[in-house]
Amino acid sequence: MAQRTLLNQLIEALRCLPGVGPKSAQRIAFHLLERDREGGSRLARVMAEAMTRIGRCRRCRTLSEHELCGLCANPNRDPGLLCVVEQPSEIVAIEQATDYRGQYFVLGGRLSPLDGIGPEDLGLGLLEERLREGLVSEVILAISPTVEGSVTAQYIAECAAQGNVKVTRIAHGVPLGGELEYVDGGTLALAFTGRRAL
Amino acid sequence: MAQRTLLNQLIEALRCLPGVGPKSAQRIAFHLLERDREGGSRLARVMAEAMTRIGRCRRCRTLSEHELCGLCANPNRDPGLLCVVEQPSEIVAIEQATDYRGQYFVLGGRLSPLDGIGPEDLGLGLLEERLREGLVSEVILAISPTVEGSVTAQYIAECAAQGNVKVTRIAHGVPLGGELEYVDGGTLALAFTGRRAL
Known part of the structure; x- marks a missing residue:
């Protein structure tokens, strides 16, 4: 053939x-x-x-065929809440599972100087600008709790602190229905350090 | 969104x-x-x-973007051997695994009057014509050993008998490395009825 x-x-x-x-x-x-x-x-x-x-939304950097994505263009989304994610696919997951009604910002990765990924690659300048607008009152970080993720979160927290914007991070721990003996050690350790008073 | x-x-x-x-x-x-x-x-x-x-080869009915597929157009393939298969993908498997150097004919299914699949749907007229050409000396049936497959094989065998063409069927039985206790009953039964003298 x-x-x-x-x-x-x-x-x-x-x-x-x-x-x-x-x-x-x-x-x-x-x-x-x-x-x-x-x-x-x-x-x-x-x-x-x-x-x-399909390009990127000029405001939140998610994938979109329009200059402004559907979420950024939606007047019903709360402009005071800004959830920072690593990938556009994570927006879909959050939209499907939660009742979050704020806006988003997509980094497209994590800070990793060794791999040559700096603040400008993640659009952190754009994010700082957004925080300086004064509309955002809380930044919710939905970034993975790896070393690079934590550095990235720290970087954003510092930017936000300068603008007096509250910063929170989504909880990491044992998943619903997760059996303690099968959960990986890192997750279990996170669940302990992140324990909360009842 | x-x-x-x-x-x-x-x-x-x-x-x-x-x-x-x-x-x-x-x-x-x-x-x-x-x-x-x-x-x-x-x-x-x-x-x-x-x-x-991509359409169908007018000679063997396999998928091809040309009127005559690469195998039918290849002068090095033995025109005396004709292997009848159900699907084009089976030709690929046979070409990769065996040293068969003859030609092919693709049925596209099995005779199944209940589903309204008759001889004309499988191109059996075209196959009969091909056998009447007198070039084919052996038809090798590589059709699955189901009820419909056996009926289809029988039909082709009768056509071939009229033209004095030898008909063979590929062996069905326990696969290489197959453990008897895990082989399905139908295959094991086939292997027994199809046993050969050593």
């Missing part, structure tokens, strides 16, 4: 999907070609458009 | 991939947008082309 048939190109291109190896790519290609060409064509169309048109 | 953002459309469209639910679709969308836009754009381009341009 010639190496560069369109079918082989499709199988090769499908490998860019996360977790898709040669076998899965082949299975997906045959599935689309034999059972769902319409879905495949629609996916191709939407994907092409999404890859070129 | 507005329901019809481009991001939501992408997540929705990704659901056409086999085995991809809402969570995976979201994960794939964010992965492509944040880490591999180039791969996503290439995939979109190739997929759009594949969905419209």
Whole structure:
């Protein structure tokens, strides 16, 4: 079989999907070609458009095809609350699970000088500007409790302190239904240091 | 968040991939947008082309963007051997695992009158024509040993008998490394009825 048939190109291109190896790519290609060409064509169309048109919201840096994302443009969201997350996907999780009605700010990573990730890569200048606007009364940090995450949180806390903005951090500890004996040591240690009076 | 953002459309469209639910679709969308836009754009381009341009080989009915697929057009393949398979993906598996150098014919399914799948749906007329050409000396049936598969095999065997073409069927039995106690009953029964003298 010639190496560069369109079918082989499709199988090769499908490998860019996360977790898709040669076998899965082949299975997906045959599935689309034999059972769902319409879905495949629609996916191709939407994907092409999404890859070129989706950029970042100029206010919160989340993924959006508009200059201002739906959340930033929504007048019903409380401008006094600002939740800082690492990734856009975390906004989706928070929106689905909580009744948080404030706004967001997406860092896109954590401070990591060793990897060359500095404040400007995380848009921290933009965040400082936002805090200086004076609208935000509380910054809620939803950043992972790793070393880099803590450094990042510390950095933001200092910026906020200068503007007299209250800073909180979401609780880290044993998850709901988590059995103590199966929870990892780091989480358990966090749960102890973060214990609260009843 | 507005329901019809481009991001939501992408997540929705990704659901056409086999085995991809809402969570995976979201994960794939964010992965492509944040880490591999180039791969996503290439995939979109190739997929759009594949969905419209890939048709069926007019000789063996496998998926191909040309009128004659690479295998049928290859003069080095033995025209005397014809392997009949159910799906195009099975050709790939046979090509990778065996040293079979003959040609193929793809049914696209099995005879199943109850589901309205008759000889014309499987291209059996085209297969009969092919056998009448007189080039094929042996038909190798690589059809699954289900009830419908056996009926289909029987039908083809009768056509071949009329043209004095030898018909064989690939062996079904206990797989290499398969432990007898874990092999399903049907396979084990097949292995017994299909036993051969040493």
